[in-house]
Amino acid sequence: MIEIRNLTKVYHTNKREIKGVDNVSITVNEGEVYGIAGYSGAGKSSLLRCINLLEKPTIGKIKVDGSDLTLLNKSDLRLARLKIGMIFQHFNLVSQKTVAENIAFSLKAAKLPKEEMKVRVDELLDMVGLTDKRDVFPGQLSGGQKQRVGIARALANNPKVLLCDEATSALDPTTTKSILNLLKKINRELNITIVIITHEMDVVKDICHRMAIMQDGRVVEDGPVYDVFSNPKEELTKEFISSVVSFEIPETILKHVKGTIVKVLFRGDVAGEGVISGTLKKFNVEGNFLHGSIDYIQDLPLGIFVMELVGESNEIQKALQYIEKQSAQVEVIRNGI
């Protein structure tokens, strides 16, 4: 649905050239929720804004639903934008117009007849749950309600794609959750392809199917969200994921532990605790759990246990091999002292 090929965006500031986006290629499939994560300044916002050409790419191609946006003239680009919705961190509603008028702006841009406009506005208000706020000005709404208006405006012309520019970063956790649920519903029921940029890994974990991590304008790692979370390759990715899935054990605990410390990772449906207790029974090793968590990513469990194994080193080796055979991933963090 979205094809970004060799996209580079160069900014000129004080006679210096800065590559905001550096040779990025990404394909987003139809019906997918794609997350782009990274620290601020990583170039994710520039990348997103290139998709609907709010920023003109310096080099590269942007194809949305088959047509190359970089080749369109002004009026065709305007028509293409009707089918690409966008929502923003700070909502960007017209403060001097009512909720209904804000939504109607998109419909006006599509030259919808007046009578149909009213019906469609009501439909959209119903979808985002703001029917009673029809004639209210944005100043009287909460952050979550404003974002709902933003979503209604973005979806007015039945777009194929919805771009979300840090859409939940200005919201509290509960409101974030409800907005994410709304986006999930939109993705599922209307089959709209969604691209989300965010610095919150929780958002990616919660609703994205695939993801990319950006740094200095480049994509450093990408793939299905579950794979990236369960098996991060780059340091930056590990750092990002640690806010959601922790791999760290406090120093003080490490000091008191004498045995071999291993991290065991169970993906998907492997019953982690069962494998471990089975192993301990089978081999002559003792095990102590130091840390453990089970997270659900895309409804698939991801279990991580850090444990101490005490026993003969060859017994420990055998035990680790056995665990690995049970389709778990084992990593020795520190050998026994």
Place this chain on the structure above:
Amino acid sequence: MEFDVNHLIEFIPEINSAFLETLYMISIALVVAIIIGLPLGILIFITDKGLFLENRVANQILGFIVNLIRSIPFIILLVALIPLTVALVGSMIGPTAASVSLSVAAIPFFARLVESALREVNYGVIEAAIAAGGTPWMIIKDVILPEAKAGIISGITITIVSLVGTSAVAGTLGGGGIGDLAIRFGYYRYDDTIMITTVIILIIFVQIIQLAGDKIAKVVNKK
């Protein structure tokens, strides 16, 4: 300094007609300033760098013309525009004639105020309108102007107040009006009564305009 009430009463018809002349001059200049200065201010804003109708040549030419007129002292502009005034209204004296040069001075003044009011509009809102596929005309009419409404109203208030001052200068070249009265009687003839009365009238007038302008700007703002 002395204040003679009988002298004042004698002069009321003259003060009255001078005040109406002032209102007349200011009204014409204000209407012309809005009709021409508003689009001019909008054009200067949207042709600027990074805006959706970016056009450096147009932007610089318009900016230059505005600066040019604004840098000429009004009294010189008044004299320089005599041929234009005669061509337009057939005379170079009287309030109608004075309103020609007042209008010419008010247009760039108001255009700059409009431009700065538009700059106050949150750019993200304009960007959202572009992303929604709005036409330039829709973005101006349905987004930029409503968002800048309060600022533009303040600009109108400032323009009126500034016109009150400038109209007095126009009075010296036979433009008429309350400022003219103040200068002719109060200043040249040392008529304290007329001077004090006209100055008080101007103070009250400016206060009312400013209060009303602020109030309207506040009421229309839905923020």
